[in-house]
Amino acid sequence: MITDDAAGAFFKAYGVEPAGLWAAPGRVNLIGEHTDYNEGFVLPFALPQRTIAAVGPAPAGEWTVCSTFEDEPVSFGLTEPGEVTGWAAYVAGVVWSLADAGHQVPGARIAIASEVPLGSGLSSSAALESSVLTALIDLGGLDVPLEKRPALAQRAENVYVGAPTGILDQSASIRCQEGRALFLDCRSYEVEQIPFDLAAQGLAILVINSNAPHQHVDGEYGARRKSCEDAARLLGVRALRDITGDQLDDALARLDDEVMRRRVRHIVTEDDRVLATVKLLHAGRVREIGPLLTASHVSMRDDFEITVRQVDLAVETALQVGAYGARMTGGGFGGCVLALIDSDKAAEVTAAVEEAYAGEGFTPPTAWTVTAGPGATRL
Numbered sequence: 001m002i003t004d005d006a007a008g009a010f011f012k013a014y015g016v017e018p019a020g021l022w023a024a025p026g027r028v029n030l031i032g033e034h035t036d037y038n039e040g041f042v043l044p045f046a047l048p049q050r051t052i053a054a055v056g057p058a059p060a061g062e063w064t065v066c067s068t069f070e071d072e073p074v075s076f077g078l079t080e081p082g083e084v085t086g087w088a089a090y091v092a093g094v095v096w097s098l099a100d101a102g103h104q105v106p107g108a109r110i111a112i113a114s115e116v117p118l119g120s121g122l123s124s125s126a127a128l129e130s131s132v133l134t135a136l137i138d139l140g141g142l143d144v145p146l147e148k149r150p151a152l153a154q155r156a157e158n159v160y161v162g163a164p165t166g167i168l169d170q171s172a173s174i175r176c177q178e179g180r181a182l183f184l185d186c187r188s189y190e191v192e193q194i195p196f197d198l199a200a201q202g203l204a205i206l207v208i209n210s211n212a213p214h215q216h217v218d219g220e221y222g223a224r225r226k227s228c229e230d231a232a233r234l235l236g237v238r239a240l241r242d243i244t245g246d247q248l249d250d251a252l253a254r255l256d257d258e259v260m261r262r263r264v265r266h267i268v269t270e271d272d273r274v275l276a277t278v279k280l281l282h283a284g285r286v287r288e289i290g291p292l293l294t295a296s297h298v299s300m301r302d303d304f305e306i307t308v309r310q311v312d313l314a315v316e317t318a319l320q321v322g323a324y325g326a327r328m329t330g331g332g333f334g335g336c337v338l339a340l341i342d343s344d345k346a347a348e349v350t351a352a353v354e355e356a357y358a359g360e361g362f363t364p365p366t367a368w369t370v371t372a373g374p375g376a377t378r379l
């Protein structure tokens with residue numbers, strides 16, 4: 001058990017039992033990709049796979065973190081962004097972010113174990129940040145309401161680690177609830193918990209990890225973000241969220257740059273697809289979200305240009321063998337695909353994707369079905 005791994009790592013490193021265990025999940029984004037930093041809409045749910053932080057007290061101003069995947073513990077005091085590097089930067093970043101917001105962060109010893117696959121677009125870094133953030137808040141008795149927590153974890157990533165990501169991943173890890181998808185307005189941070197019990201309808205979400213090497217992720221992500229922000233400026237709006245579907249043609253006619261037009265089209269149509277998906281889920285018409293998922297993929301492939309061949313192939317193959325819809329989930333350039341399927345079809349779809357990958361000489365994919373798990377919590 002992953003909880004035993006974390007507790008065991010804690011005891012091995014520090015020679016005492018932890019004060020407690022905290023868990024935070026990775027996420028799958030059902031739909032709404034790259035809309036978060038455009039102040040639009042997203043619809044993630046929490047994975048059953050979690051990161052566990054075993055945490056115990058330490059003297060004020062002292063933090064040590066170890067994990068099951070690194071040999072050496074890392075110790076630090078209060079640091080400035082960038083001082084701690086590598087994976088421990090996500091932990092030091094959370095300490096910094098809380099302290100920078102004026103909180104008395106308790107000193108702590110931390111041991112991490114994780115079952116969220118690393119670097120596959122399922123938000124392993126947000127799960128790490130969120131588990132540590134939740135633990136430090138609980139341990140120190142800090143007064144930080146749930147809706148304020150994702151932005152604190154996001155600052156750790158944006159400012160301390162230096163990755164210009166949006167609020168999607170940390171919101172999902174912290175605010176998701178079991179059996180629900182989280183409909184989040186990335187401008188107001190208002191959420192609605194949408195019932196998302198696929199098994200009751202004989203359906204499942206199959207996650208297919210393309211296992212494609214992530215390439216150029218940081219640079220390409222930053223470039224997409226800049227293109228969107230430049231477009232918003234040219235169009236005279238605060239963010240692309242402010243362009244509605246009805247206004248899209250007019251907006252596109254006002255932009256000279258063909259690449260920028262494509263980026264804008266993705267964001268504006270994607271926001272509409274999120275809203276349409278939420279409506280269908282409310283109406284219990286779950287199968288009908290399939291075409292929206294697939295349209296989202298096509299938009300990411302052709303307009304936002306963030307997919308790779310392995311990812312496109314997984315989507316095409318899943319659709320050929322009867323998925324209701326399929327799309328890449330996460331930031332792109334590799335990572336995972338999700339497919340909405342009849343629950344008895346998981347093995348068939350997986351085998352078909354494996355065969356298609358073998359046919360093109362790709363590293364085999366990994367696939368598993370997922371249900372919506374709980375958000376970050378003390379165990």
Ligand code: GLA
Pocket residue numbers: 029032033034035036037165166167168169330331332
């Ligand atoms: C990454 C980022 C998120 C979001 C997605 C794309 O996961 O961390 O903020 O932008 O990509 O939807």
